[in-house]
Amino acid sequence: MPAHASRDAAPDGAPTVPTDPAPDTALVLVNLGTPDAPTPSAVRRYLGEFLSDRRVVALPRWLWLPLLHLVILPLRATPVAKKYASIWLPGDDGGSPLAAHTRRLARAVQAQLPSLRVVDAMRYGTPALSARLRELRQQGVRRAVVLPLYPQYSTTTTASVADVLAREHALPTRMVEDYHVDAGWLDAVADSIRAHREANGAGEHLLFSFHGLPQRLVDAGDPYARQCEAGAAAIAQRLGLARDAWTLSYQSRFGRDKWLEPSTEGTLHALAARGVRNVDVVAPGFAVDCIETLEEVAMMLAEKFAAHGGTLRYIPCLNDSRPHAHALADIARRALENWT
Template identity: 65%
Template sequence: MTDTTPTPRDVLLLANLGTPSAPTPEAVSRYLGEFLADPRVVQLPRLFWLPMLRLVVLPLRSRRVAHNYGEIWMDGGSPLEVHTRRLAAAVQPLLPGVHVEHVMRYGEPALTRRLRELRAEGARVLVLPLYPQYSTTTTASMADVIARELPAARMVEDYHVDPDWVRAVAESIRRHREHHGRGERLLFSFHGIPQRVVDQGDPYERQCHASARAIAAELGLADGEWQLTFQSRFGGGKWLSPATDATVRALAGEGVKRIDVVCPGFSADCLETLEEISMQNAGFFREAGGETLSYIPCLNDEPAHARAIAGLAQRGFDAWR
C-alpha cells in the first residue's frame, strides 16, 4: 500500500533583530520595551533593570529614537524590515522546494509566533539568524526561542568567514570605491557589546576580527589600510574598543580627509548604519577636520548576498537529510 502521508515542507526563516512598526514614540517604546527587556540583551538584575527600563529609559529614549527613525524611514517601512523582506524574496528562487520567509526576533513578523505556527504544521524548519558573527547577546536569544517553541528546528549559528559571504562583502566595497572613489582608510565598524560579556567567553569579538581580516585579505589590503572599530554603545561599563566615533574623530585630527566605513556585522541597512554611521559619525568626522566619510551600504538584497545565504541554507538542509 502506498503511503499518502504528505512530506512536511522545508521552511527557511531568515531572522533579523527587529524594528519598530512606525517612526513614532509609541511604536518605538513598544519595540524597545521588548528588545531591552530580553535578559540576553541587557544582563542586569531584573528587579533593578525592568523598573528602570519602563520608568526612565523608555520615556527618555523613545521620542529621540523615533525622530532618528523618521530620518531614514522608507516608503515600505523601516529599512531593516524592507531590506530583510527583499532578501527573503531574492533567496526564494535559489532554493526550489524550500519556503523562504523573513521574521524578527523582536517586533513583527514575530519569530516566536511563526515557530508556534510551523510546529502545528509539522514543517521542517531551519532558522538562519542574519548575524554573521555569533554572540550570546543576539544569536543565543534566537536559540532560546527555538528551544522553547520548536526544539526540532535547526539554526545556523554563524557565517563570519563563509567564503561566499566574504567575497560578497569585498565585492561591494570594490564596487563602491569604483563609483565613489577610495578613502585613505577603510573602517570595519561592528556593533559593540560589553567587554564583560566577552570576558565570560562570548566569541563575538574574535569572530569580528576574523571577518575583518578575511574581507581585507580578499581585497588585498595591507594592515595600515584598514582598521576595526565598534559602535552603538548603550549604557555604562567598559565596552569593546576602539569606538567608532572616537576613531573617526582621531583620524580627522591626524589629517585624514576621507575615510570609507563598512558595517559587516549588519546584513541589512538599519538605524545603526544609516543614521549612526552615515549621518552621525559623518558629522563627527567633519567637525574634527575631516572632509568625507563615505558609508558603504550593507549587502541587503544584492544577488551575491542572496546566493551566499542560499548556500548556507542549502548546506543546512543537506546536513538534515
C-alpha cells in the first residue's frame, strides 16, 4: 500500500516533551525491540517475547514453546549477548543502538511536528507499545498515528503491530502500513548513499541488503519481497545506476525454512569470485542501525569478505538525520489528513 495508506483501530519510559504542552494527537514511532542490557538474562527475556509471537514463528505452541525455552534460549542467550555487547553505545543516551537511535529519531521528528506529541515505542521489550498508548491517554492525548519503522510491509512485522492495536483500546489509532516508495524517504536514502560515496569514493558494486523472510510467507501473499524490490529499484534509479551496478539480497536467516534468495553472504561470495574487491552495502529496510546492520553486516560479513581479499564499506542507516525526520513527518501529516 502507498505511504499514506493507513488502518484505523476502534477505541474502547517518558516521552519527548513537545513544544505544545498538551497536544491532543500523538505520533508513535514503533520499532521492533531490543534487550535492555547486553547480558544473557536480558537477551533471554527479549528473545523469549519476540520468538513467542505467532507472527514470527508459526509452529504449534505445544511444540515450539518448550523448544524455545528449554533449548534455544539457554543455548543462544550468551552468544547473542556478546554480539550486543560488541555494539553497545556508551553514555546516558546510549545503550542498544536500536533503542538509542529510535529515541533520537523521535526527538528529530518532534522538532518537525511541534503540534503533536512524538514518542517512541517497541513491539517487543521496552518501552512497550501497549504501555505507551495507555500513557498517552493518561496525558490527555485523544488519538495517535502509529508509524511502524518498517518501510516495507510484512505479516511478520507490521501486522504484529496491528495485532497490538487490535487488542489495546487505549486510544483511537491510525496505522501507516508502509512507505517503501514514499518520495521523501526514497530521496533521503539515495542522498545518504550518494553522500557516503562522494566522501569515501564509490565502490565497484552497491549491495542492497534487506532482512530475510521465509519463502513460504511470500508464496502465501506477503508483499514484503515485492516492496523491497520496488524500493531498491527506485533508489538505484535516483542514483543513476546501471542495472549491473547493484544487487538486492537478504540477510539474517533463522531456522531451517527456505528463505528469500539471494542471501547477502552468498552474494558477497559471488562478487568476490568475480573479482569485485570493493563493495558498498546499504540496508534500507532498517530505519536505524541495530545488531543486524552493525554486528552482522559491518563486522561479521565485512570480515568474511575481507578473507576473500575484498573491502566491504557499510553505509549507515538514516538514523536521526534531518532528511529522515522530515520524510517521516510528511508521512505522518498525510496519515492525519481527513481524520476528524
